[in-house]
Amino acid sequence: MEKKERIPPGQSKTEDFPVLHVGDVPVFDPKTWIFSVEGLVENPVTVSFDEFRKIAPAESTSDFHCVTGWSRLDNRWEGLLFKDLCKLVKPLPEAKFVSVIAEGDYTTSLSMEEMLEDEVIFAWSLEGKPLEPDHGGPLRAVVPHKYAYKCAKWVRKLIFTAQKEPGYWETRGYSDSADPWKEERFD
Numbered sequence: 001m002e003k004k005e006r007i008p009p010g011q012s013k014t015e016d017f018p019v020l021h022v023g024d025v026p027v028f029d030p031k032t033w034i035f036s037v038e039g040l041v042e043n044p045v046t047v048s049f050d051e052f053r054k055i056a057p058a059e060s061t062s063d064f065h066c067v068t069g070w071s072r073l074d075n076r077w078e079g080l081l082f083k084d085l086c087k088l089v090k091p092l093p094e095a096k097f098v099s100v101i102a103e104g105d106y107t108t109s110l111s112m113e114e115m116l117e118d119e120v121i122f123a124w125s126l127e128g129k130p131l132e133p134d135h136g137g138p139l140r141a142v143v144p145h146k147y148a149y150k151c152a153k154w155v156r157k158l159i160f161t162a163q164k165e166p167g168y169w170e171t172r173g174y175s176d177s178a179d180p181w182k183e184e185r186f187d
């Protein structure tokens with residue numbers, strides 16, 4: 001189903017894909033790369049990149065809205081849907097938030113409810129090609145119903161928590177709710 005309006009208020013459509021992040025693009029070494037899930041889950045896991053891709057691969061097409069004002073429509077991601085990851089790690093009832101931890105010092109966090117939206121995916125591929133390092137390869141979070149600072153690139157760890165742990169931009173004046181349709185840009 002398509003929303004009638006595709007571009008949120010104050011955004012404009014871009015056809016290319018700008019690259020935006022703080023710090024350096026990390027080098028991916030499949031021999032040492034691991035993804036782990038910790039905190040309030042019944043079944044914490046640590047997996048290699050190959051293992052991660054075998055859990056429950058899926059596709060999800062969604063729009064991408066950066067708080068600086070550009071939107072990129074119809075991105076076809078392949079990855080692991082958050083809701084499918086939950087079937088494996090089994091969040092405990094006390095788990096109310098998820099901290100998404102990337103390589104470097106970048107973090108963000110979302111509520112369980114926000115993460116359980118259908119389109120939330122940890123993506124390793126875009127438009128049928130391996131995700132480029134600039135765009136978060138080998139693995140990035142995609143949370144299309146939030147501004148893209150919630151879409152951490154180079155994700156390595158999730159921590160399920162009872163309290164919210166505000167992330168990199170959320171502690172620097174950006175909105176924690178970050179809803180592009182309500183223009184929640186700043187705190």
Ligand SMILES: Nc1nc2c(c(=O)[nH]1)N[C@H]1C(S)=C(S)[C@@H](COP(=O)(O)O)O[C@H]1N2
Binds near residue numbers: 066102136151152
């Ligand atoms: N690890 C990490 N992820 C990040 C960022 C970052 O600085 N570091 N920036 C965020 C912001 S503000 C945006 S707009 C998108 C940009 O993604 P892109 O470079 O693939 O367009 O990545 C998000 N994820």
Ligand SMILES: [Mo]
Binds near residue numbers: 020067068149
């Ligand atoms: Mo952004």
